[in-house]
Each structure stands twice: as structure tokens, then as C-alpha cells.
Amino acid sequence: MAERTADLTADRHGTRPDRSAPPPARTRTTRAGGPGLLGSTAARSLGLVVALVFLAGVAVASVLIGYQRFTLEEAHLAYAGYTGSDTDLVIRHLRVPRTLAGLLVGAALGVAGVLVQGVTRNPLGDPGLLGINAGAALAAVLAISVFGATALISYVGFAFLGAALAACVVYTVGSMGPDGSSPVKLALAGAAISALLGSLTSAIVLQDRATLDEYRFWVVGSLVGADSTSVPQAVPFLVAGLVLALALVRPLNVVALGDDLARSLGTRVWLVRAGSAVAVVLLAGTATALAGPIGFVGVAVPHIARVLVGPDHRWLLPWSAVLAPLLLLVADIVGRLVVRPEELQVGIVTALIGAPFFILLVRRRKVAGL
Amino acid sequence: MKPSDAWAALRPALDPARMPGLLSDLPGSGGRSGKARTALRPAALPAAALALVLTVTACGGGADEGAAGPEAADETITNCDVEVPADDPPERVFAAYQPAIEMAHALGISDRLVGTAFLDARVPEEYADVQAEQEYYENLPSREELLSHDPDFVLSGFNGAFTDESFGTRASLSELGIESWMPSPLCPSEDGQSDETIDPSTVTMEHIYDDLRDLGMLFEAGDRAEEVVADMETTVEGVTDTLEDEFGALDEMDEDDRPTVMVASPDDEGFGVAGGPDFATEIIDLAGGGNAFEDLDDGRNHPVSTEDVIERDPDFILVEVCCDAEMTAADASPQVEEILDDPVLANVTAVEEDQVAEFTFADRSAGPRSASAVETVAETIHPDLFA
Numbered sequence: 001m002a003e004r005t006a007d008l009t010a011d012r013h014g015t016r017p018d019r020s021a022p023p024p025a026r027t028r029t030t031r032a033g034g035p036g037l038l039g040s041t042a043a044r045s046l047g048l049v050v051a052l053v054f055l056a057g058v059a060v061a062s063v064l065i066g067y068q069r070f071t072l073e074e075a076h077l078a079y080a081g082y083t084g085s086d087t088d089l090v091i092r093h094l095r096v097p098r099t100l101a102g103l104l105v106g107a108a109l110g111v112a113g114v115l116v117q118g119v120t121r122n123p124l125g126d127p128g129l130l131g132i133n134a135g136a137a138l139a140a141v142l143a144i145s146v147f148g149a150t151a152l153i154s155y156v157g158f159a160f161l162g163a164a165l166a167a168c169v170v171y172t173v174g175s176m177g178p179d180g181s182s183p184v185k186l187a188l189a190g191a192a193i194s195a196l197l198g199s200l201t202s203a204i205v206l207q208d209r210a211t212l213d214e215y216r217f218w219v220v221g222s223l224v225g226a227d228s229t230s231v232p233q234a235v236p237f238l239v240a241g242l243v244l245a246l247a248l249v250r251p252l253n254v255v256a257l258g259d260d261l262a263r264s265l266g267t268r269v270w271l272v273r274a275g276s277a278v279a280v281v282l283l284a285g286t287a288t289a290l291a292g293p294i295g296f297v298g299v300a301v302p303h304i305a306r307v308l309v310g311p312d313h314r315w316l317l318p319w320s321a322v323l324a325p326l327l328l329l330v331a332d333i334v335g336r337l338v339v340r341p342e343e344l345q346v347g348i349v350t351a352l353i354g355a356p357f358f359i360l361l362v363r364r365r366k367v368a369g370l
Numbered sequence: 371m372k373p374s375d376a377w378a379a380l381r382p383a384l385d386p387a388r389m390p391g392l393l394s395d396l397p398g399s400g401g402r403s404g405k406a407r408t409a410l411r412p413a414a415l416p417a418a419a420l421a422l423v424l425t426v427t428a429c430g431g432g433a434d435e436g437a438a439g440p441e442a443a444d445e446t447i448t449n450c451d452v453e454v455p456a457d458d459p460p461e462r463v464f465a466a467y468q469p470a471i472e473m474a475h476a477l478g479i480s481d482r483l484v485g486t487a488f489l490d491a492r493v494p495e496e497y498a499d500v501q502a503e504q505e506y507y508e509n510l511p512s513r514e515e516l517l518s519h520d521p522d523f524v525l526s527g528f529n530g531a532f533t534d535e536s537f538g539t540r541a542s543l544s545e546l547g548i549e550s551w552m553p554s555p556l557c558p559s560e561d562g563q564s565d566e567t568i569d570p571s572t573v574t575m576e577h578i579y580d581d582l583r584d585l586g587m588l589f590e591a592g593d594r595a596e597e598v599v600a601d602m603e604t605t606v607e608g609v610t611d612t613l614e615d616e617f618g619a620l621d622e623m624d625e626d627d628r629p630t631v632m633v634a635s636p637d638d639e640g641f642g643v644a645g646g647p648d649f650a651t652e653i654i655d656l657a658g659g660g661n662a663f664e665d666l667d668d669g670r671n672h673p674v675s676t677e678d679v680i681e682r683d684p685d686f687i688l689v690e691v692c693c694d695a696e697m698t699a700a701d702a703s704p705q706v707e708e709i710l711d712d713p714v715l716a717n718v719t720a721v722e723e724d725q726v727a728e729f730t731f732a733d734r735s736a737g738p739r740s741a742s743a744v745e746t747v748a749e750t751i752h753p754d755l756f757a
Contacts, residue, residue, distance in 0.1 A: 011472060019541060066677065067675050067677035067678055068677055068681065084716065084717070085717070086680050086717050089680075089713065089714045089717060090676075090677055090713075090714060091711075092713075092714075093714035094677065094714055161450075217639065218639050222638075222639055224638065224639040224640070224675075228713075232684060341674070341675065341678055342673060342674075342675075343639070345639075367487060
């Protein structure tokens with residue numbers, strides 16, 4: 001798969017002179033959706049650096065803000081001058097893993113959203129909306145309740161399987177009928193399947209009275225469950241998904257022109273689709289295994305990024321990978337503050353913060369430019 | 371939409387009002403499950419407020435001689451502000467939840483049970499045989515299923531059974547000729563409500579004794595009730611005497627001599643703990659300790675963060691397990707290990723001193739086993755005195 005993807009990418013680099021010209025493709029892409037608010041390469045790069053700085057700031061805030069407030073000094077000492085104090089332990093074992101989980105899960109969901117939207121040309125494409133997160137969560141809950149899996153590493157495989165199965169079912173249902181698949185049909189199928197899978201998860205969670213509370217976050221996502229054991233276990237899968245996504249950047253730009261045109265330009269559309277599907281399953285499956293089903297980030301962030309940098313996946317992908325964890329961590333921090341000393345799950349907050357943002361976006365841009 | 375509304379949809383399948391840190395502390399409800407419910411029925415709010423104002427002594431457990439209305443039966447007991455006729459002993463009793471089931475067995479009326487539901491742990495050895503003969507539901511049956519047993523009385527161990535999501539209010543059952551009862555330390559502010567406003571002054575062992583005497587009168591098992599009360603008093607007095615020999619009068623005991631105790635079950639976002647109005651507080655007090663989360667007073671069960679636990683630094687952690695007819699404290703052993711091995715809890719006194727013990731939710735419920743629970747907790751937190 002990786003080789004073929006590389007091959008595809010090579011195509012777009014124009015290393016094969018006999019292929020018809022890629023440059024028009026790029027101009028078309030740009031024209032189709034507009035260049036975004038940040039038109040020039042310099043502005044986009046600078047903007048990305050600024051966004052990264054913001055992300056770093058929010059990540060630090062996520063370590064410092066919570067039930068107790070810590071200072072930068074204390075956070076630094078937890079690693080530089082570790083004494084085993086309560087502060088050191090909380091920072092090392094609760095705050096930092098939680099923040100890392102936020103970064104990883106956010107990036108995974110943002111990139112997965114870009115891939116789903118790009119490949120299905122569906123403005124509502126989102127691992128959450130298309131039932132992928134719900135499928136992963138259900139499979140993980142089954143693995144835990146039926147097979148007694150406890151470590152992330154032992155149920156993440158089930159999460160992949162659940163994500164893939166859910167995606168297949170949604171795609172099949174969404175493609176039924178005379179006109180084949182359409183964005184609306186896919187979204188409707190996704191909503192229906194999500195609801196079904198979500199209620200199955202709830203049913204299992206409610207059935208198992210004894211361990212009910214351990215399953216709570218499988219219904220609404222949360223970063224609290226992530227700890228210094230589960231986060232490192234998730235990293236390899238997420239890195240694999242991100243690398244695969246990066247390799248698909250150029251072919252995705254071509255597929256955005258439409259299947260026929262993409263084929264005539266020599267792109268193997270099915271391969272791009274398959275590669276994207278694998279990447280989405282890896283990313284969304286692992287994110288769900290780590291933090292439960294978190295909705296909205298995957299659909300909102302790519303749109304926000306598109307407003308800023310236009311539809312070119314070479315920019316869309318990295319921007320989404322930075323903006324999504326930014327949104328997720330801000331949501332998580334807000335969740336820690338609004339109902340202190342208790343906390344609101346991040347999955348609830350992302351919807352609360354993200355929804356108005358998204359409505360504004362839809363009203364301004366009419367969700368065009370795919 | 372309030373998140374609690376979303377969660378409300380999940381609730382009916384289980385009764386959150388009684389569960390230790392289970393549904394009751396789902397996100398958004400903040401452990402105040404009753405409030406989430408109230409929010410769903412705005413009309414109930416003014417009524418609840420009125421009831422609060424009018425009801426000075428919210429729910430005294432004792433037999434109330436003078437309060438019977440003109441149309442009431444000659445003999446009644448007052449249970450959570452509900453008049454229950456006591457002149458015609460019930461013959462077909464449905465017992466919901468551990469404390470009610472054990473109450474029935476303790477009073478020797480097991481042969482009048484038409485059904486039992488929702489045990490939290492194994493019943494005490496002496497009731498094992500009579501319980502084995504009962505029709506048993508793992509979860510609470512629906513109102514319809516309950517009515518199919520044609521009961522004339524419903525004993526419930528928790529207030530959540532008498533809500534619209536479960537059996538229905540006690541008034542609605544009474545209309546069908548089915549009288550009802552619940553433990554007085556759990557009286558809600560109003561019939562049909564749940565944990566939101568338990569009067570802390572009712573969370574006492576005396577209220578359990580009064581309950582036993584009330585039910586003894588109602589079921590014409592007064593002698594048996596007195597025996598049970600006497601046994602319980604003996605057990606509790608044994609603990610009190612030992613403590614007072616060492617520390618002086620129990621209610622003047624030095625705070626330093628009272629270890630702080632956290633009754634909790636770990637979950638993936640921290641812990642579910644027993645707060646102030648839970649009967650655990652009374653049990654711990656009588657055992658010569660203090661509930662580390664006593665100040666959490668709006669509801670019995672609360673979700674707390676790991677950081678909160680670290681800050682409060684309890685001397686003992688009683689890790690409770692729940693909700694299976696075969697469950698025993700030993701089933702808590704994996705969670706005890708988990709807590710002892712959790713690096714972030716390493717500085718908590720209970721972990722440092724290896725004072726994390728196995729416990730059951732059943733042992734912190736108000737009922738006939740509460741006296742032995744006092745003894746169990748005392749043995750755990752004052753091992754030198756009770757070894």
C-alpha cells in the first residue's frame with residue numbers, strides 16, 4: 001500500500017513525463033474553492049507557525065489549569081527536579097498524559113475529517129458523523145466486556161475493525177437507491193448507523209451493572225481516562241495514520257476534481273479511496289480507543305482550515321492537524337473550569353463550543369469548495 | 371441542551387439514585403441525579419419548594435401517633451411523610467433492593483414475599499436459604515411487571531424505585547391499593563423525588579431502629595423487630611464502648627483520633643464517592659472515623675477527580691463493589707490493587723500506609739446490616755482496638 005501510494009504521489013510530482021499535465025489540476029483546484037483568507041504561501045506558512053505557537057500555549061495551559069492550578073515553575077520542576085511530591089505526580093501522571101492525549105486525538109480527528117471530506121467530497125464528512133467513531137467505540141466496549149481486554153493495545157484492534165465495519169455499512173446504506181451515494185444520503189446513513197451503534201454501546205454499558213462506571217467515556221468522549229500507559233500505546237498507530245495521510249495529499253487534490261477527471265489524469269481513484277479509508281480507520285479508531293467517541297472536531301476543523309487556506313490538501317492537512325488539537329484542548333480546559341470542582345466531558349464541550357462556530361461558518365461560506 | 375437532559379434518556383434502565391457513583395455521576399448530572407429529573411419536569415419545582423417550606427421535620431422515621439387524617443386507618447405509620455395504614459398486615463410483598471430484601475428476611479416475613487429485585491451483594495449467610503427460594507429480578511422490573519405480581523405492599527431499599535421512571539410514585543401505587551415503604555434515612559423531599567434533598571438529621575442509626583419497629587408493627591412482627599433492634603444496638607454499643615474506653619465520649623472524640631475515610635469505587639475519570647447524606651457517613655462516624663467527603667452534601671453519590679482525592683488525602687480508602695447477587699467484598703481486590711499501584715496516588719496516606727480495604731456498596735446502605743457494617747469499618751480503621 002505504501003509503495004503504491006508513493007507511486008501515486010510520484011505521479012503528481014510529474015516525474016513521468018508521458019502523463020498529462022498536473023499544473024492545470026492545481027490551478028483548477030485553487031480556483032474551485034478560492035484561495036482562502038490566507039492567499040500566499042508566506043501567509044499560510046507564517047499563519048501555521050502562529051497556530052503552532054498558540055497550540056503550544058494551550059498545551060502548557062492544559063498542564064497548568066485544572067482542579068488545582070500549577071505554575072510553569074512547578075511544571076518544569078516535575079521533570080527537572082522531580083521529588084515525588086503530589087504536584088510532581090499530578091503533573092506527570094495526570095496532566096501531561098491528558099494533554100498529550102488531547103494533542104494526539106485532536107490531530108487524528110482533524111486529519112481524519114480532512115480525508116473523509118476529501119475522498120467523499122462530502123461537506124458533512126466526519127468520522128463522527130459517518131458512524132466511524134461509534135463503530136470503534138462499540139467494538140472496544142465489546143472487546144472489554146466480552147473478552148476482558150484492559151489495555152488500549154489489546155482493544156485498539158477491535159476499534160479498527162469496528163471503525164472499518166461501520167464505515168462499510170454506512171457507505172453501503174448511503175449508496176443504495178438509483179442515484180448511488182450522495183453527501184446527504186451518506187450523512188443520513190451515518191447519522192442512523194451512529195445512533196444505532198451508540199444505543200448498542202449504551203445497552204452494553206447499562207447491562208453490565210458492576211463495571212458500568214468504567215465504561216462511561218465510551219458514550220461521551222473524555223481525555224481523563226488517558227494515562228501514561230495508554231498514550232504511548234496509541235502513538236505508533238496514530239503516526240502510521242498521519243504518515244499515510246500525508247502521502248495522500250497530492251492524489252486527494254486530484255480526486256477533488258471529480259473521479260472522471262482524476263482518472264483521465266492517471267490517478268487510481270480506488271487506491272486513493274482505499275488508502276484514505278485505511279488512514280481514517282487508523283486515526284479515528286485509535287483516537288476513539290484512547291478517548292472515546294468525540295464528535296464535531298472532525299467536521300468543524302477542516303472547514304475552518306478551508307476558510308483560512310483554501311481547499312489544497314497540502315495546506316489543509318497540516319492546518320487541520322494543528323487547529324483540531326487546539327480546539328480539543330481548549331474545549332477540555334473549558335470543561336475543567338465551568339463546573340468546578342467537577343468536570344464536563346470534552347465530547348460535550350466540543351459540541352457546545354464548536355456548534356455556533358460551525359453555524360457561523362456555514363452561514364458565511366455556504367460550505368462550498370469541496 | 372443541557373447534557374443532563376441527554377443523559378436522562380439513559381436513566382430509566384437503571385436507577386441512578388441508589389447506585390454508587392454509577393449513573394448518578396454521569397457527566398452533567400454531577401451526582402445530583404434528582405436535580406436532572408426535576409429539570410425535566412419544571413412543574414415539580416414550585417411544588418418541591420413548597421414542600422420544603424411546609425415540611426419542617428421532613429421525614430421523621432418514628433411512628434407518628436397524632437398525624438393520621440380523618441379518613442386514615444385507625445393505625446398508621448408515617449414513612450417519609452406518607453401515611454401507611456398499619457391495621458391490616460400486608461400478605462403479598464414485593465421487596466426491591468438489598469436493604470428491603472434483608473429487612474423482610476430480618477423481620478421473618480420472607481414467606482410473604484411475591485418477588486425480590488436488584489441485590490447489590492450476597493445476602494448474609496442466615497438469609498441465603500430463604501432468599502434462594504424467592505423469585506428474583508436482577509434489575510428492577512417495570513411497573514407493569516411489578517403489578518403482575520399483584521402485590522399489596524412494596525418495600526424499597528432506595529428512594530429511586532418510587533419515581534415515574536420506575537415503579538411510579540407511592541401515591542400512584544396507593545391508588546391501586548398497594549402501600550409502600552422506604553428507609554427513612556433516604557426520605558426524599560417529596561414523593562416521587564429521589565436523592566436531592568435528604569435531610570442529614572435523618573441519616574442516623576436510630577432511624578433504622580425506628581424503621582424496624584414501624585415495619586414490625588405493620589407486619590405484626592413487633593417482637594422480631596425488637597430482637598433485631600436489640601442485636602443491632604448490642605453490636606453498635608460494643609464498638610462505641612471500645613472506642614470510648616480509648617478516646618472518651620464518641621461525640622467529643624478528638625478529630626485527630628478520627629481517621630478520614632473515603633468510600634469509593636474507581637472509574638475511568640476518577641472516583642465515585644459517598645458524600646455527606648449517604649449512610650456511609652453515619653457508619654464511619656459510629657466506627658470512630660470521619661467521611662473524607664462529608665461536605666459534598668447535595669446527593670449521596672458524587673464523582674470526584676483524582677486530584678480532589680490527592681488533596682483530601684484520606685487515611686483509609688474503602689473500595690466498594692456493587693450490584694450482583696453473588697458479590698462479596700473480596701471482589702474489590704483488583705480495584706484495591708489498582709489503587710495501590712497507581713503512581714499518581716503514591717503520596718495519599720491510605721496508599722502509603724497500605725490502608726486500602728475491600729468493601730461493598732451493600733455495607734454502606736441503611737438497613738439491618740448497618741450495625742455489622744459499623745463493626746467492619748471500625749475493625750478496618752482502628753485495627754489496634756478491634757483486632
